[in-house]
Amino acid sequence: MTAVAPEKRKAALAFIFVVAVMDILSMGLVIPVLPPLIEQFTGSPGSAGIWNGVLVALWAGMQFLASPVIGSLSDQYGRRPVILISCVGLALDWVLMALAPNLWWLVVGRLLGGLTSSSFTTVYAYMADITAPEHRARAYGLIGAAFGGGFVIGPALGGLLGEFGPRTPFWVAAVLSGLTALYGWFVLPESLPPEKRMTFSWARANPFGAMKLLGRHRELTGLAGVNFLLYFAHHVFSAVFVLYAAHRYGWGPGLVGLVLAFAGVLDMIVQGVLVGPLVKRFGDRAIMVVGLFGGALGLVAMGLAPLGWIFFLTMLPNALWGLAMPTLQSLMTRRVGDDEQGQLQGANMSVASIAGVASPLFFGWVYSISVGQGAPVPHPGAAFVIAAGVLLLAAVIGAVTNRRAEREESATV
Incomplete structure (x- = not known):
């Protein structure tokens, strides 16, 4: 476990909790409006169903490719820069999708979303850095609770925001992700000291x-x-x-x-x-x-x-x-x-x-x-x-x- 000052550790735990809530909340916000937006571009419910499945698979596929790379980068350069860059990238992803003039922009957006959402790997690694082994189950439980909280609020709020237009939730999600990155810039300390880092290798990544x-x-x-x-x-x-x-x-x-x-x-x-x-x-x-x-x-x-x-x-x-x-x-x-x-x-x-x-x-x-x-x-x-x-x-x-x-x-x- 990395030695982090108690006051900084509390701030870090609060930020990691916020990251978990905001990531799931921002994703949940767009659940009610993404399929209708896809239908606008495809012109039929049947095609929309197919493309919605394709976008889900692309998101998961990008996570498969990117997650070990993101995790290994955090082992070399530290957890803080990887988490903050991912938050900024997720905000840009939501802006891209809010502005999307056609289906292919959404495809690019889902690929970028899968890449930036791979920061979950670094969030878990951060918790392992600052938490003793005997307390990690409880720490991961708190992250899971944060995910659950975001999942409760996100879709409901997205449905309400969708009444103002199908792109409104994307803009709100972008703002939330951007604010999370700004918050982390001021409060998140690095959890992995230089002496415990590992050189990046494509063989592992x-x-x-x-x-x-x-x-x-x-x-x-x-x-x-x-x-x-x-x-x-x-x-x-x-x-x-x-x-x-x-x-x-x-x-x-x-x-x-x-x-x-x-x-x-x-x-x-x-x-x-x-x-x-x-x-x-x-x-x-x-x-x-x-x-x-x-x-x-x-x-x-x-x-x-x-x-x-x-x-x-x-x-x-x-x-x-x-x-x-x-x-x-x-x-x-x-x-x-x-x-x-x-x-x-x-x-x-x-x-x-x-x-x-x-x-x-x-x-x-x-x-x-x-x-x-x-x-x-x-x-x-x-x-x-x-x-x-x-x-x-x-x-x-x-x-x-x-x-x-x-x-x-x-x-x-």
């Missing part, structure tokens, strides 16, 4: 080279597999939730927005309040597995829920899923040195990006063959049930990996 780091240790490899499956299962929501809720329960956009807001509140409670005390009592490994099993239970219940109010209740066990991510991150950071935290987070983001490209396509296909007359899989909730199976597999891998790691540690004592 390319996505596949970065992921070699994940194969160095048996526990790290197993946890990387858990990370991939966790993200793969999670994308069932972005792929089919809105369609599923409308088809099965007749929910409109307003009710869907309220349900998503409720999910965000639950996530904030779990990651911001429960993670710290539970990890202190039971340990990272046990809480990670409990979170994965809880998420799997919630997903299968969602897929089988015959009524909307039952689906709503299934969000309670599903919220336990929030216990898994911060504890998973905490366990992985303990297996690498201070000079490799950026590379680790870049590799993790690349793994998540692969899931972000493949999972929506897969679950979208599953949903397409599970609805309508004569559907090959005659159950509209099939995608959620399959996602539950994926998360259950992640829980089993996590449990086995933890058991092996505990044996190795006990043997060395």
